[in-house]
Amino acid sequence: MNYPFWDVPVLSGGGVIGLIAVYHLLIALFAVGGGLYLPIAERKAIREGREDWLRVLRRHAKFFLVLTAAFGTTSGVGIWFAIGLANPEATSTLIHNFVFGWAIEYVFFIVELTMAAAYYYTWDKIDRGLHLKIGYIYAASSFLTLVIINGILTFMLTPGETWLSVAGSGNEASVFWYAFFNPTYFPSLVIRTLIAWSLAGIWALVTASRIDGFAYPGLKKQIISWSAKWLIPAFVLVPFCFLWYLAMVPESNRQLLDLGISTIGQGTFTQVTRSALITVMTSATIIALVYFVAVRNSRSFNLGWAISILLLALAATGATEQAREMLRKPYVIGDFMYSNGVRKYEVAKFNSEGYLAHSIWKSKDTSSMTDVDRGELMFRGQCGACHTQTGYRGMSVLLKDRDERSIENIVGMLHAYNDDSPYRKYMPPLVGKDDEMKALVAYLKTLPAKPAK
């Protein structure tokens, strides 16, 4: 409770993070996969004496540099701004727990960016062997950024028993490696690497689509066919790796995937299943389109098709990331911190001493405030991380058919947080004293009722 609330109307803070993250991921994973694609393709072209390939690759390297160094880096910083504002407590935990990790990550970032620029600007200006070495250093450093960030991201879903046993004691850094190599670390690393290679192939198709297939049919076909092969490892292995990943996820989180099979009720939590469906559908379509439209029809494969495939990759990435985020509910850091930033071990304290008593970012003594105003503070503090008033997961829509009694019941149920509560699977408990719960009800009642459609 050391931070102010970041109120994002309509979209919610989580929505902002999601939008930036999906956009960033599509470029960041390209930076990893494309980093390997470029030197391997260059090596092949040099060995086979294909100057026409090299000209295309140089163009691709420029595109790669602009996209990853300009758009990738700025969106990466954007994510940190957004998560720092939307979920400061969780961000604080990540920073304090992984100081060493962040330090290494930034070293690799600097090497990566320097090498990307050196790779493009030294093209045809230095010895080809040395140029290739720069490309391989880039490939290694960009992969290592994934190796590090993957540890921090997977930690949030499965921090592991060892870290949880010391969490909150101040000795978390002593079990750094346990937290880093947590249960979902390796399956996630393999999946992300495979996806990165696929994206390298998909982005290469964008460059290849610009080649005039009627003037250079052979060149276009060869580059498209070779680039398409970068999708094969992911096509073959990701389904198995996904099962491996799921096996490492706690059973309670896995159950969220079943929820949406039979119903679209229960708020937006059935969306995990629906997002997973989109992932499967779009991924399969990418493979089909790459084969039938790009490889088999390379001559007339144009930018429109390449962009369509890229958009499908965007949909697949977005859906997968959303499913992964939702799978973590009700926590933002598994079994340690709830999605609204309340630590699990703080629940009893907040219930006995009051939630607002520990919120330092309020303008005056809450005892002189009206119930509705105090309720709004409760809403912003405990609900605002996931809900807006009238926009994304808007309370006015979710509560539109509920009267005061019914709102009291649902608030009471979330406050009691009994073992058999259906909300326990995906929502954090509402913490605070009884008068704070009443204040929250008083505020929720004031939200304007809006029709669902």
Place this chain on the structure above:
Amino acid sequence: MDASLSQEPNRGRRTLAAAIYGWVDERLDLTGLIAHAREKAVPEHRHSFWYYWGGISLFFFVVQVLSGILLLVYYRPGPEAYESVRQITYDIQFGWLIRSAHSWSANLMVLAVFVHMFSVFFMRAYRKPREFGWWTGLILLGLTLVFGFSGYLLPMDDLAYFATKVGLEIPAAIPLVGTLVTEIVRGGPEITDVTIQRFFALHVVILPFLYLPFLAIHVWLVQKHGNALPPSEEAKPEPERRSIRFFPDFFAKDMGMWLLSLNILAILASLFPWQLGPQADELAAAPQGIHPEWYFMSQFQILKVFGRWFPGAVGEFLGIGLFTAGLIIWAVIPFIDSRSASGSRARTAFYIGLAALLGLIAITIWGYWEL
């Protein structure tokens, strides 16, 4: 192992496949069909994108048929209509997905058909010898709209009930026969279980019975006459025109478009699944801002506005009259612009098309604006 022995199973499979193919080919002339498809060329130019919209419309129709058959397994027309849709949406595994796919593809199909119609119009693909293609297309559009209207009531939630009630005001405004026709369709003066039964029969039996023959004729005409060239391509000398083979090149891209359409449908159905409102209650007040589906909005708005400007039967008559006149002009456009070269008639037709397109969009937006 002996090499000849190891190859034996493959050869056996090839022989069997060849034998089956030969047996079918002898009777259906598959080789001739494939050869014909390979010979057939599709023009390739900067407006080629619009050639895919007929196929996309067909794809959504196929989804309608398949998802509709699956819905039939659990849907119970009559007094239990609402409860059966509730079970499909909230109890039965992936029932929500089938229903959402059906509802979304209905909307996407109407949209695709409109895009197809206007692209055909602006490519002048209604000119000789494609007039029957144009007319059968218009009939299919009309039937598609009735499909949408009749299907909308079937869940019988409050939105479906009141939107249908409002929508039936459009045919009821037809002079002389409007009231009679509407009562026959409705099965009485009010929407009841009888109406659901009638709409259901219309939706799953009568309309498909009418639709399929026209669809077959339409597709056959497209195959017979091939893709029309837009005026800008027609103006080019023959050697400068590019084309690709229908099979496998255009066919693969067409299938690619189908896959893209499937993905758009899957994303919409998954992220925005079709919910079910409270059960219809004719005694309850209509929900605020009730209106028919978006593709009937322009007609609805015209009737509303004319009713406001000219109260009583005059307004209804003028509104319906305006729409009927528009439809007649639209249908006889092949006679208005029959020449292949550009000229004053071609320009007139272009302005008619532009007015129709912008008019429909503007009136629809106006309708939503006034809700």
